Amino acid sequence: MLAHAREPCQNHPMLILFNKPFGVLPQFTDNSAAPRPTLADYVAVRGVYPAGRLDMDSEGLMLLTDDGRLQARIADPRHKMEKTYLVQVEGDPDQDALRALQTGVTLKDGPTRPARVEPIDAPDLWPRDPPIRVRKSVPDHWLRLTISEGRNRQVRRMTAAVGLPTLRLVRWQVGNWTLDGLAPGQWREAGAD
Incomplete structure (x- = not known):
């Protein structure tokens, strides 16, 4: 899974798009007694750091860069x-729940900015490991939710509210960068524009 290590180029900022699997810490080190998988298990590029976080129990696009301004x-x-x-x-x-998300919900740390949200069909994603817990008596649905801030566990707290x-x-998606074509655990370099 781990590609060969390489050094960042000094001439231009490096930007890496990484599809973080479920259960992977969004950092390169783990000081816990029972080590957990980290970014270092997948991305062997020196000198890059996460631009933002993505909780261990969330999946998808993480951006890594060697440029502080870009970060x-x-x-x-x-x-x-924006993050989608x-x-x-x-x-x-x-409609009431969707309207509340669209106008902003009040969380313990204050009101959120308005979000764009729409119900969608179940997307064609990779299976999650481990699978989610499904209750036969309670329906589940998919939403596409776009926010322009990044508080701790914000999307989870918004939907729960x-x-x-x-x-x-x-x-x-983050800005113009998307996960398109990246399987879990894969990464690729992208333009920093």
Whole structure:
């Protein structure tokens, strides 16, 4: 899984798109007693760092760069870079729940910015390992949710606030960069524009 190690080029910022699998820590090291998989198990490029985080129990697009300015432009909420998630929720998203997400919901750390949200058909994604817990008596649905901020576990907290607990969360897009063509655990270099 691990590609050969390489050094960043000094002439231009390096930007790596990585499809982070479920259960992988969004950092290169783990100091816990029972080591868990980290970015170092997948990305053998020296000098790059995550531009933003993606929780261990979330999947999908992570951006890694060797350029501090680019990292700040991607991760700092002041720049309002949009992030799009495919979210499998438990329950039936009615118009009130969707409207609340669109106008912004109040969380413990304050109101969120308005989000773009739409119900979608189940996307053609890789199977999650381990699979999500499904309850036969409770329906589940998929949403495409786009936010322009990045608080801790924000999407999960937003859907829970409107009565739709998140079952699976896949970040599909950050700015103009997408996960398209990347299998879990794979990465590729991209232009920093």
